[in-house]
Amino acid sequence: MLLSRLFFRGISSSVKVCESQFFKRLIPVDEYCERQAKLVNLIVNHVKKNNFSYSNVGSLIVVSGAKRMYTADTRIPTIHFKQNSDFLYLTGLNTKEAAHTVLIILGPDAKSKLFQSFLFVPFSSQLQLIWEGEGLKDGHYQSHLSQISHVVEDISKLPQFLKSHSDRPIFMCRAGLELIPPTISGHKAGMDQDTPIKPLDGYKTFDLSPFIDRLRLFKSxxxxxxxxxxxxxxxxxxxxxxxxxxxxxxxxxxxxxxxxxxxxxxxxxxxxxxxxxxxxxxxxxxxxxxxxxxxxxxxxxxxxxxxxxxxxxxxxxxxxxxxxxxxxxxxxxxxxxxxxxxxxxxxxxxxxxxxxxxxxxxxxxxxxxxxxxxxxxxxxxxxxxxxxxxxxxxxxxxxxxxxxxxxxxxxxxxxxxxxxxxxxxxxxxxxxxxxxxxxxxxxxxxxxxxxxxxxxxxxxxxxxxxxxxxxxxxxxxxxxxxxxxxxxx
Structure with missing residues (x-):
């Protein structure tokens, strides 16, 4: 159908024949892990340089996926989904299936010299599976999820997770954090209209943007x-x-x-x-x-x-x-x-x-x-x-x-x-x-x-x-x- 339409409209003579590389991923999965490590190192050096009182407890980085947008008063998604670019840079998850997810990176502390990454994913009800598919459970996304240390398929656990690490300085991206999962908002899981909640209210936070922009400025x-x-x-x-x-x-x-x-x-x-x-x-x-x-x-x-x-x-x-x-x-x-x-x-x-x-x-x-x-x-x-x-x-x-x-x-x-x-x-x-x-x-x-x-x-x-x-x-x-x-x- 597509090829015949191209020929019929004469576009085939104007657009070069598409090479397979135009349709495949060019960024290997391990590069996303390297980006996370570089970001953690920038934060660690910043904390040490500025003599933060909590330099021994490690930092906590919070980057949220974009919100899923709907048409008017329906649950029909808008035609184009635009992922939060900071989240995309660190995960490679350029898909609406990663909407409302939250990436947490725990920096090294006195107990561990390694960082850990956590991806909190909204719970999907049976009704959502029917209307919107399997989301990130689809095998298509497993390679990108493999570079995440822990995938938590219950985002309602996020506030308690943050509370357990409240002694850490929290660095947030420019998009902030606005979660809209039914399991947190108080609505029954399903197709109900969700209510936003900001679980970082009351926490001491710092702007992550200058650090991640410094990395994104130079293309690999x-x-x-x-x-x-x-x-x-x-x-x-x-x-x-x-x-x-x-x-x-x-x-x-x-x-x-x-x-x-x-x-x-x-x-x-x-x-x-x-x-x-x-x-x-x-x-x-x-x-x-x-x-x-x-x-x-x-x-x-x-x-x-x-x-x-x-x-x-x-x-x-x-x-x-x-x-x-x-x-x-x-x-x-x-x-x-x-x-x-x-x-x-x-x-x-x-x-x-x-x-x-x-x-x-x-x-x-x-x-x-x-x-x-x-x-x-x-x-x-x-x-x-x-x-x-x-x-x-x-x-x-x-x-x-x-x-x-x-x-x-x-x-x-x-x-x-x-x-x-x-x-x-x-x-x-x-x-x-x-x-x-x-x-x-x-x-x-x-x-x-x-x-x-x-x-x-x-x-x-x-x-x-x-x-x-x-x-x-x-x-x-x-x-x-x-x-x-x-x-x-």
Whole structure:
């Protein structure tokens, strides 16, 4: 069915034949245990360095799985489940079956030099088994559970477990801890609506986020392969979507009697192409904006038509089976005419923006290990200032660079990994190092009604975004090089 649909729609000529590696796990199970050990060591060293009064009793790390979300007032799960990235990083359990589970890691103490991990799993009633399956009891998850020291299939025991270790400093991830199992909430086990409970109220807790972000910032060789995979899939899906969008006008006119291409159609085409090539789901709700809506940075409604001579800005990415994310933005016209003045301006601006992007990359290639993301931001503002001057949108010099911040109100880069805006506690002032993954995304947005711009520029929004990693040689590698920056109509 899938192969025939691919052939019928012509996607097979745009998306490369899927290799089996696109559908398999790339992170070995023992790497998750290594990550737990590294996290414990960071905490142990922190406790010793800061002379905690309880340095002899060991620490306790608490990381909860994400909540399972339901549609409206039903028990029907929402279409996409997003696992808590910290929990995923430490367990590899990228599945809704691990919702509401809690990972506890007991650090070494005076009695033992080894750490122990515990996974507390909500009790499943017979009714839940019928409606939702076996959960983590399914043999598919046994390899990942094998790296957990103890699996406790009764989460109601968690509060007593925490109480028995109340002398330890507790380090919690940024997601906090909100359990919703029926066995704790007081409801009968089954399909009843559950009530949240926070069993760590009253305990002395510390923020785990800076420690785990420090680990997640530097991608292991296996993580680099996962990032290459998800970025390759995303890049090919963008290419396929662009080709499809530029050939869909005639089909829409013939079949539906409309003169444009729907933003929603384009968003659906990207998701279809990405998932057909091995992605699990989109990284985030895609932005597919046409015409003047391209100036709305987080548009997302995707419910309008894009007409001939209008440009599309698509900000989209995908997530692979391991949970790693791509984040790509491209712009292109729909059946553009060279005689259309707005199209000519958009094309010239977009080419200038691509040149800005390239100049940032060249700068990075020469001094990556001496450069921070904030350095790249200041460079982008300087380069965008030159573009604004070139198009007579403002005077040259320092004023132009300052005005660039007005026309591009977002940063040029953010870290990337298991989250779109990864490792948020890590400052963008630090120099880049091998293993760091990030975006480069200069943009220009000329909103209607802005008195600072000429009328012919109003309603033009453009951005070009690629994903990079600093390789072992200290050089930037473009993970999304497979997607062209400049497209013809």
């Amino acid at each position: 060789p296996n993580e680099v392969n996962a990032m290459r995979r998800t970025c390759t899939i995303g890049a090919e899906a963008v290419n396929a979507t662009r080709i499809w969008s530029q050939t869909q006008l005639e089909s829409n006119k013939k079949n539906y009697g409309i003169q444009g291409v729907s933003e929603n159609q384009i968003a659906a085409e990207f998701e279809f192409a990405a998932r057909s090539a091995g992605a699990v789901k989109p990284s985030y709700p895609p932005v597919v904006a046409g015409g003047p809506r391209t100036t709305i940075i987080h548009y997302g409604a995707n419910d309008k038509l894009v007409y001939p001579n209008e440009w599309i800005l698509m900000d989209a990415g995908c997530e692979d089976i391991e949970g790693y994310i791509s984040d790509i933005t491209r712009c292109w016209p729909i059946l553009a005419s060279e005689s259309n003045s707005k199209n000519r301006i958009s094309q010239a601006l977009y080419e200038a923006l691509c040149e800005v992007h390239q100049q940032i990359v060249v700068y990075l290639e020469n001094r990556a290990l001496e450069t921070s993301l904030n350095d790249l931001y200041h460079l982008m503002c300087h380069l965008l200032g030159s573009v604004l001057s070139e198009f007579n949108l403002c005077p040259s010099g320092d004023q132009a660079a300052l005005l660039a911040d007005h026309f591009c109100p977002h940063h040029v880069s953010h870290y990337l990994g298991l989250d779109v805006h990864d490792t948020p506690t890590v400052n963008r002032d630090i120099n880049l190092e091998p293993g760091m993954c990030f975006t480069i995304e200069p943009g220009l947005y000329f909103r209607k009604g802005d008195s600072r711009i000429k009328e012919e520029f109003e309603g033009i929004g453009l951005r070009v975004e690629d994903n990079y990693i600093i390789n072992a040689n200290g050089k930037p590698e473009n993970l999304t090089a497979g997607v062209s920056q400049i497209f013809s109509s």
